[in-house]
Amino acid sequence: MNSLILVLGLISLIIGVVPLFLVKRSLLVLGIAAAAYFSAIITKLVIQTSFLQFFQTPQIPTYLAYGALTAITEPGFAYLFARFVKRYPQTYGVSLAFWENGFLVGFLTVLNGILLPPDFSISSPLLAEPLAVIILGKTMDRLSSLFLHYSWGVCAYLSFWKKDVKYILSVAPLGLLDSLTAYMSLAHVSNYLEISFPAFIVGVVGLLVTSYYMKRMTPMHPGEL
Numbered sequence: 001m002n003s004l005i006l007v008l009g010l011i012s013l014i015i016g017v018v019p020l021f022l023v024k025r026s027l028l029v030l031g032i033a034a035a036a037y038f039s040a041i042i043t044k045l046v047i048q049t050s051f052l053q054f055f056q057t058p059q060i061p062t063y064l065a066y067g068a069l070t071a072i073t074e075p076g077f078a079y080l081f082a083r084f085v086k087r088y089p090q091t092y093g094v095s096l097a098f099w100e101n102g103f104l105v106g107f108l109t110v111l112n113g114i115l116l117p118p119d120f121s122i123s124s125p126l127l128a129e130p131l132a133v134i135i136l137g138k139t140m141d142r143l144s145s146l147f148l149h150y151s152w153g154v155c156a157y158l159s160f161w162k163k164d165v166k167y168i169l170s171v172a173p174l175g176l177l178d179s180l181t182a183y184m185s186l187a188h189v190s191n192y193l194e195i196s197f198p199a200f201i202v203g204v205v206g207l208l209v210t211s212y213y214m215k216r217m218t219p220m221h222p223g224e225l
Contacts, residue, residue, distance in 0.1 A: 004131075006113030009106055015142040016102025019150075026091050031155065033095030036081035039103075040050060040073040058186035067179030074149070077158035077170035079165075085157055090214070091154025097146040105142070118138050129192055137192030144196070144203030148174055151206035166222045171209055177202045 022029075026075070047069060048055045055062060085092045118218060129137075155167040177199055184195045 002197035009109030013106030066182035067176035070178035071175030082160040089157035093150035097149035137196040144199040147203030147207040
């Protein structure tokens with residue numbers, strides 16, 4: 001068992017699962033969110049694999065391309081699948097976040113932490129920092145992911161059912177944050193907080209914008225919220 005990987009996985013898992021209990025739960029909406037999220041992830045992987053050399057080169061165009069891909073695909077597929085979500089927009093947003101934090105980054109990492117030996121070497125300069133910094137950075141990073149996916153889900157729902165794309169267009173550009181993530185990975189940045197703190201701020205911006213929309217929202221379907 002590798003305790004560091006396990007702890008990092010548990011942070012993601014908790015941030016992915018707990019919000020599901022703060023909204024109305026729906027297996028249907030959770031399934032629709034899975035289809036939207038993994039459609040976006042697969043699309044990004046196909047594009048990145050098709051231009052592998054470009055996406056492995058540490059340069060400004062590459063960082064921007066990573067961000068643009070996320071800003072287009074994840075909010076885009078959230079919007080495309082929003083037609084199947086008849087109610088519970090907040091559940092849709094939280095469910096999108098669950099598939100990243102709870103499953104992809106959480107559950108699978110926990111599994112790795114259990115299976116990998118304690119002396120397994122992790123080749124990342126970020127994990128050479130003090131444990132408290134790593135945990136704080138990971139927490140802010142995953143909270144940012146929660147806030148952004150929540151924003152994309154709710155705003156995608158509002159845009160589709162209100163027939164007004166201003167909602168999703170106002171938060172989709174926040175996906176450019178992945179440019180920072182790509183920079184961290186390709187340029188081997190060694191300070192976790194230099195990346196996670198700006199990411200957290202961007203996530204909070206998305207959450208505030210979405211909260212503003214929700215306060216002004218009038219239900220379009222019975223029992224919608």
